[in-house]
Every structure is written in structure tokens, then in C-alpha cells.
Amino acid sequence: MKYGYYPGCSLERNAAAYHQSAMAVAGLLGIDLVEIDDWNCCGATEYFSINLLPAYALVARNLALAQDQGVSDQLVAPCSACFLNLTKTDRYMAESPKLAADVNEALAAGGLHYTPGSVRVRHLLDIIVNDVGYEVVAARVSKPLTGLRVAAYYGCLVVRPGYGGVFDDPEHPTTMDKLFRVLGAEVVDFPMRAQCCGGHMTQISQEVAYEMIRRLLKNAADYEADVIATVCPMCQLNLDAYQANVNQFFRTDYMIPVLYFTQLMGLAFGVSPVDLGIGKEFVDARPALDKIGVAVPSNGTPRKAGTSKEALPMPRLEEE
Incomplete structure (x- = not known):
């Protein structure tokens, strides 16, 4: 099974473990993910609030590349935000001839053209x-x-609003639950499974962001989850990297590791945790994985929170 593959920016940096584990699992399942050449950022979630036409053109460029390179008429996007933007752009261009014309006029500057509907975008x-x-x-x-x-x-982006077709219930999804049961895990009830993690709210209002994250952590803790598994880099980042901040803010003591669903799949397939990128998370996953006899080597110790000198500053709203 061959598919075009759009990793997106996150999977090259903070979510590198997602890419690493996705490729490992895909190979074992006979999924051939062929990365499209010269792809660009999808604009994340903010750009559509700044300037619509450049935002749609930015996303459509990736669709045009996938269309022209002809790897497959299906494009896989593991990142939920990328998945949303790609499917939304394709749908809106199909529904609005004017938008399609304007976007293609912009794409023409780079020698590209996209025909809406020619590429079907799907989540991994x-x-x-x-x-x-x-x-x-x-x-x-x-x-x-x-x-x-x-x-x-x-999370909130992969199961709704369903621009590219709905593959699970938007309010009570179960596909990943069934998947983990097949892997032998005990899937706990998690009523907030499709609630938002807050996205980039941490850069706008920390109080609001921390409360949104706290509710998710509390829900998982209430049902005695050993680990939270996600399909989205933004969700993983918020629940993992900001867990210590939430504990400090609310005087809680959550220590729930947050892993990608592909990492747990890889473990069940017998892949080494190092080859799945396990050990790069902020909240130590070793105590949870000890329960199933998985030892993370010492060279895979959890990273410490801190600001990289290479990191770009995140935007913040000025205090009024």
C-alpha cells in the first residue's frame, strides 16, 4: 500500500518521535509512506486568522505538489492540525470556484495548479x-x-469537523480504543477523549490553557490511566511539556506520560523503545512501561524542560 506522506513541521522537530515511530510501524504493516518533495508548513492554526488567501495558498501548494508528483491519489498526514488544514483547503476550494481561482492564481507564480478533489487527505x-x-x-x-x-x-481536530470524510464518531470516537485492545492493553474510560487540549492557548492565556490541560490530566488520573496516548503533536506537547506547569499552578502532582499511538503500537510489535523515540518526552514513561516489562535504556532518559537557543520566540498578546 503506497501513499503520499506529508510529515509537517512538528514531526521534524518536537514531534520527531512521532515520525520515527510512524515509519517503524508503517514498515511492519506494509504501508509505504513516500514523502512529497519540497513540502512547506501548513500554517498551523493561526495563519487562517491573519490572511485567508495566503493561508489557503500555503496549504494548497502541498496539495498541488502531491498531485503533480503522482505518488498516490491519497496523502497521509499524521499531524491533526496538518490533516485539518489540508482537508479544509481541499473542501473549500471545491465549494468556492472564486477561492479556487484565487488560490491557483497565487500557485501559478510557482508553476503550480491544484484541482480540488484530486488528492484525498487521510490521517494515519x-x-x-x-x-x-x-x-x-x-x-x-x-x-x-x-x-x-x-x-x-x-483531541478535537482529527474526528471533526470532517472536511475529508468522517472515519469515527465525532463526539465518542472508538477506533483507537479498539486498536489498543488489539495490542493487549487495558483501555480505560476517558470521557474527555475528544476535548480540546487548548492548542496554542499557552501563549495567549496561561491560566485558561493550564485549566484545559488540567481537566484532561484529571480525567485520565481519575480512571487510573498509566499513560495517555495521542494522535496529535500539539496535544502531546501540551499534556507532556506543560504538565509540570499545571502541577505548580494548581498544586497537583500528575505524572502521566503522554506517548504517540504509534509508539505503543511499536512496543507491541517488539520494536525497541529507542527506535520509537521513547525517552524524549518530559514526563518519564519508564515507570509505566516497567509494568509491561519494557526497559528504556539509560541513553533514552527524559529531556528536561528548557528553552533552546535555536528556538524561535512564540508570540504573546500584550497585557492590557
């Missing part, structure tokens, strides 16, 4: 559960996750 979770299927996944399991209590966290 959709590919695994619907194209590969649970039976094939089950056949690959060599080290079941028996005894690991997992909270499956979908």
Missing part, C-alpha cells in the same frame, strides 16, 4: 484501522501491552 490512524485493519495489526503483535492502562486521547 484512519489508514491503520481501515486500510490495514485490526486483524493484520493483531497478527503483528509479539509483545502484548498486557497490564498497561491506556487513555486514548483523540
